Structure formats: structure tokens, C-alpha cells
Amino acid sequence: MLPKKRTMTDAPTHEVRGGFPVHYHYTVGIVGEIFFNGLKEKKLLAVTCDECSKTYFPPRMYCEDCFVELTDKEFKVLEQEGTIESFTKTYKDHRGDPLSEPYYLALIKINGADTVFFHKLVNVDEPKIGMSVKPVWSDSPKASLFDIIGFEPV
Amino acid sequence: MKNRKVGIVSVGLTKFMRRAKETPKELAYYAAKTALDEAGITRRDVDAAIIGSAPDAFDGVHQKHEYLTDGAGGVNLPTMRGYVGGGTGVFSPIQGWYSIASGMHDVVLVTTEEKMSSVLPSAQAAFNTIFDNMIERPLGPNLVWIFALEMRRYMETYGIPKEHIAAVSVKNKGNALDHPSAMLGQKLTIEDVLNSEVLAEPVHLLDISPVADGAVSFVMMSEEKIKEFGISLDDVAWVEGVGWNVDTTMWTNRDLSYPKYVEKAAKQAYTMAGQKDHSPETLRKWLSFAEPYDPFNYKELHHLEGLQLFEKGKAPLAAYEGVTARDGDFPVTPSGGLLGVGNPIAAAAGMKVAEVYLQLTGKAEKRQIPKDVTRGLAQAWGDLMQVGTVIILKGGRVE
Numbered sequence: 022m023l024p025k026k027r028t029m030t031d032a033p034t035h036e037v038r039g040g041f042p043v044h045y046h047y048t049v050g051i052v053g054e055i056f057f058n059g060l061k062e063k064k065l066l067a068v069t070c071d072e073c074s075k076t077y078f079p080p081r082m083y084c085e086d087c088f089v090e091l092t093d094k095e096f097k098v099l100e101q102e103g104t105i106e107s108f109t110k111t112y113k114d115h116r117g118d119p120l121s122e123p124y125y126l127a128l129i130k131i132n133g134a135d136t137v138f139f140h141k142l143v144n145v146d147e148p149k150i151g152m153s154v155k156p157v158w159s160d161s162p163k164a165s166l167f168d169i170i171g172f173e174p175v
Numbered sequence: 176m177k178n179r180k181v182g183i184v185s186v187g188l189t190k191f192m193r194r195a196k197e198t199p200k201e202l203a204y205y206a207a208k209t210a211l212d213e214a215g216i217t218r219r220d221v222d223a224a225i226i227g228s229a230p231d232a233f234d235g236v237h238q239k240h241e242y243l244t245d246g247a248g249g250v251n252l253p254t255m256r257g258y259v260g261g262g263t264g265v266f267s268p269i270q271g272w273y274s275i276a277s278g279m280h281d282v283v284l285v286t287t288e289e290k291m292s293s294v295l296p297s298a299q300a301a302f303n304t305i306f307d308n309m310i311e312r313p314l315g316p317n318l319v320w321i322f323a324l325e326m327r328r329y330m331e332t333y334g335i336p337k338e339h340i341a342a343v344s345v346k347n348k349g350n351a352l353d354h355p356s357a358m359l360g361q362k363l364t365i366e367d368v369l370n371s372e373v374l375a376e377p378v379h380l381l382d383i384s385p386v387a388d389g390a391v392s393f394v395m396m397s398e399e400k401i402k403e404f405g406i407s408l409d410d411v412a413w414v415e416g417v418g419w420n421v422d423t424t425m426w427t428n429r430d431l432s433y434p435k436y437v438e439k440a441a442k443q444a445y446t447m448a449g450q451k452d453h454s455p456e457t458l459r460k461w462l463s464f465a466e467p468y469d470p471f472n473y474k475e476l477h478h479l480e481g482l483q484l485f486e487k488g489k490a491p492l493a494a495y496e497g498v499t500a501r502d503g504d505f506p507v508t509p510s511g512g513l514l515g516v517g518n519p520i521a522a523a524a525g526m527k528v529a530e531v532y533l534q535l536t537g538k539a540e541k542r543q544i545p546k547d548v549t550r551g552l553a554q555a556w557g558d559l560m561q562v563g564t565v566i567i568l569k570g571g572r573v574e
Contacts, residue, residue, distance in 0.1 A: 037308055037309055037312075037313065039304075039308050039312060041232060041301070041304050042300050042303060042304075043232060043235075043294050043295065043296075043300045043301050044295050045235035045293045045294060045295060046293060046295055047198075047235060047293050048194070048195065048196055048197065048198060048292075048293070049198070050196070050197055050198035050200075050201045051196060051197055051198075051201050052201075053198065054196070082197075082201045082204060083201075083204045083208070083245075083246070085245035085250045086218075086250060086251075087218070088204075088207075088208060088211065088217065088218035088248055090204075090208070
């Protein structure tokens with residue numbers, strides 16, 4: 022049923038422009054400080070829950086299942102190699118405009134981790150699930166997600 | 176069908192801070208884990224999780240409930256978020272109550288969280304977007320402005336001197352000196368409050384609460400589960416009454432001098448708790464103390480009247496004369512409130528419910544009210560000055 026008085030087909034004649042006038046400075050958090058400092062040293066730091074043996078990379082402050090704190094544990098340095106769990110090639114930006122250079126995004130399971138890591142693939146023509154990849158590091162890491170430029174085939 | 180009996184068995188609070196190092200979900204974890212440890216249980220014992228958090232625009236994460244889920248212990252559980260703006264911190268334990276009272280769940284972990292320091296240039300910039308985008312937002316309103324308008328109407332209607340309102344800031348910020356989570360405990364005089372920086376007349380800096388980061392959690396259980404876990408009734412506060420009510424979004428269409436929606440929420444809670452006489456004298460005897468929402472000093476008074484604890488226009492003099500001091504005839508906000516402990520929106524009201532629990536179980540340490548307390552009330556308020564949420568707790572051994 023439609024309302025009896027239909028006005029929604031008329032084009033609006035007035036509008037008020039607005040927006041959400043905010044931006045953010047997010048703290049990276051207790052474990053984020055450790056993770057990003059690791060990236061700055063070109064290290065992949067992970068942490069393992071003693072109760073369920075799950076290894077988190079990126080590391081977490083707590084095991085979300087066992088609900089125990091992990092930050093007092095020793096962080097492990099993982100080897101710089103992993104496998105592609107899934108990937109996609111993206112052709113458009115968030116406005117729907119075509120990208121000048123389509124690129125690959127992937128979920129990568131670093132060897133020794135039980136969780137996957139979301140990042141770009143670089144220097145690759147035909148990625149495959151199960152393919153071994155390694156991080157390509159920035160020459161000037163500064164504790165950022167983009168200290169890793171992307172992952173390339175081993 | 177009769178509702179099952181529900182108790183709060185533990186609370187966990189982070190410190191309230193200007194800028195926490197933790198992420199929002201890490202704050203939630205600290206509160207939730209503390210509450211579980213205090214109850215002597217683990218996440219494996221929890222049947223459902225409830226997340227209370229106010230506008231997504233503060234933490235800067237849309238669908239904040241799904242973001243907070245793992246920190247609030249809700250992974251792979253029936254987890255949900257309730258959201259009524261500033262009223263959320265009291266509404267979340269109300270959700271915990273009906274989840275258990277209905278027979279749906281036995282053990283519920285409730286977490287309230289807010290990280291307001293993420294938003295730039297200020298929390299007020301986010302609040303700007305709650306107003307009507309055609310007829311209000313073009314004027315650039317923020318909450319300080321509209322509360323200045325409400326405060327002036329309240330003062331004018333009942334002939335209230337500012338000194339009486341300022342007494343609430345002195346009391347609450349003083350009480351907060353004894354709260355381990357507090358960020359703004361201060362020993363002040365009425366003159367300090369009156370002479371503080373003017374923000375929007377008649378609102379001065381010391382009339383309002385500070386934005387903050389923080390989290391508060393509760394473990395709630397059915398009576399059967401409390402027995403099964405062998406939890407002492409000394410550690411339990413029963414939920415005796417709950418109520419909530421929402422007025423029109425058009426704040427311009429309301430009586431600004433009296434919060435009718437708080438009255439309706441309160442009467443719902445009193446009636447549910449079996450208290451049919453809603454006269455102030457009776458209610459002040461029946462309740463041992465109250466924790467009404469105090470983001471601004473006048474709001475504590477406004478709410479005490481809406482809660483029927485004082486006649487209209489009579490709460491300010493009572494505050495000025497010390498009736499509502501921690502050692503007064505009717506203690507109000509013994510915690511230190513939002514004015515003194517801090518105002519991480521949803522967690523701030525969570526802190527108020529936690530205070531009622533801590534007072535009733537004799538765990539309020541230096542803040543313990545120096546008389547027997549059997550029953551307490553917490554109330555919050557929010558959305559666009561339109562929602563009232565009320566919870567009444569009683570001691571574990573009180574019949």
C-alpha cells in the first residue's frame with residue numbers, strides 16, 4: 022500500500038547542504054604500539070594464547086575466545102613468508118571510478134600464524150591461492166601499515 | 176508469566192581519562208575481564224553479551240557494536256547493542272535484566288564503553304549532527320548552547336539562584352576525590368564555580384562534566400545461577416525496577432523546566448518495584464540514595480525532581496543545604512558523578528549503576544555512605560534531551 026497523498030515523485034526544490042564535520046586521531050592501542058614498532062624494525066610480531074594455542078598475527082591484546090590477556094606474553098618474530106588464502110583484483114575506487122592501475126588485495130596467512138593478514142599483492146601477474154609470498158619493505162619504515170608496500174611471490 | 180529474579184553480581188571499571196592509550200575495544204576488554212574475574216567466572220560461563228555505546232561518531236567507528244564485540248566478550252554469543260544516547264549506560268543493564276528475567280539467558284556480560292578523545296576537533300562537532308538539519312543545524316548548535324537555554328528556563332520558572340546549582344558541582348567534584356576511576360576530583364567552593372570561565376550564559380566551565388574515555392562492565396545472573404555458582408548474597412544487588420521513556424525529538428516542543436520523560440520512566444520503575452506511593456517524602460525513605468545523571472550540575476537537580484525525589488523547583492535548595500551530601504539525609508551521587516568522575520557517555524551512566532551496586536554491597540570504600548543502605552536508584556538521560564532511563568537495585572539480603 023502507498024500513502025494516499027503521494028509526493029515522493031515530485032522533485033525536491035530546496036535542499037540544505039551539510040556533512041559530519043569531524044575527523045579522527047585513533048590511538049593504535051596497547052598491542053598496536055608493539056605491532057607498529059615491530060614493523061618499523063621490519064619484523065612481523067605475533068602472540069600466542071597459552072590456553073588455546075592460537076597465534077594471532079596481527080597480534081591482539083587478548084584472546085577473543087579464551088578472554089585472557091596476551092600482552093604480558095613474549096611476542097614471537099614470525100618468518101617473513103606466508104601463503105595466499107584468498108585474493109581479489111580491484112578495478113574501481115570507492116566512488117565507482119575506474120582505477121588507472123587495477124591491483125590485487127589478498128588475505129595472507131604468515132607462516133606460524135592462525136589468523137590472516139589483509140594487504141596488497143605486488144610484483145605478481147597471476148596470484149594463486151596457496152602461493153608463497155613475502156613482504157616487500159619500505160626503505161624508510163616509520164611504524165605504519167605501509168612499511169610493508171605489499172607481498173610478492175617468493 | 177512472572178519475571179525471574181535477576182542480580183548484578185560484579186562490576187569492572189577502567190579509569191576515566193582524557194586520552195586513553197587503549198583502543199575502544201581494549202578499554203572494553205579491561206572492564207569486561209575485571210567484571211568476570213570479580214564474579215569468579217570466565218567467558219565460557221557467559222550466555223549472552225550486551226554492548227552499550229553512544230554515537231559511533233565519538234570512537235569514529237561505524238557499527239561500533241560489531242567493532243566492540245570481541246573486547247566485550249561477545250564473540251560467538253547472542254550479542255547485541257542497545258542505544259539511547261546518554262541514556263545507554265542505564266539502558267544496557269536494563270537489557271541485561273530482561274534478557275535474564277524473560278528466561279532467555281542465565282548469565283549476561285554487559286559492557287558500556289566510550290572513547291571520546293578520538294574525535295576531532297571536539298565531541299561537540301559530532302553532537303552538531305544530532306540536530307534537525309533544516310531548521311537547527313544551520314545555526315551551528317552544540318549541547319552547551321541548548322543546555323544553557325534549558326538551564327535558564329529551569330532557573331526562571333522556579334526562581335533558582337545560581338549558587339544553589341553551583342553547590343552540585345562542589346559536592347560531586349568533591350565526592351569524586353574518593354573514586355579510583357575519577358579524572359576530575361576537586362575541592363572547590365561555590366565561588367570557584369560561579370567565577371569559572373563562561374561558556375554560554377548561564378553555563379560556566381565548572382557547571383559541566385569533562386569528555387572522557389572509559390568502560391564499565393557488569394555480570395548479571397538469574398537467581399538460580401547465583402545459587403549454582405555459590406555466589407554470596409553479600410555480593411549481589413537485585414534488580415527491583417526498571418523504566419525508560421522517550422519524549423519527542425523536537426526539544427523545542429517540550430517543557431524545558433521539567434523532564435516529564437524522566438517522571439514517566441521513574442514511575443514505571445517504582446511501580447514495578449512495588450512502590451505505589453510516589454510522593455517525595457515516601458520515596459526518599461524507601462530509597463537510601465540516588466545516582467541521577469549529572470552531565471551539568473543543574474541536570475542532577477532537574478532529574479531529582481523528575482524522579483519525584485523532590486518537589487518541582489525544590490532540589491536546588493536541598494543541594495545547597497547539604498541534604499544531598501554523602502553524609503546528608505538523602506545522599507545523591509556519592510560516586511562523584513559525571514561532573515567529577517568524568518563523562519565517557521555510555522560508560523559514565525554505567526559507572527552510576529556500578530556505584531549503586533558498590534554501595535549496596537558495601538564495596539564503595541572511601542565513598543561508602545555512612546549509614547545502612549538497602550536500595551538505590553541510577554538514572555541516565557540522553558538522545559536529544561528526550562530519554563530517561565531508570566534502574567532500581569536493592570541489597571542481596573533485602574526482602
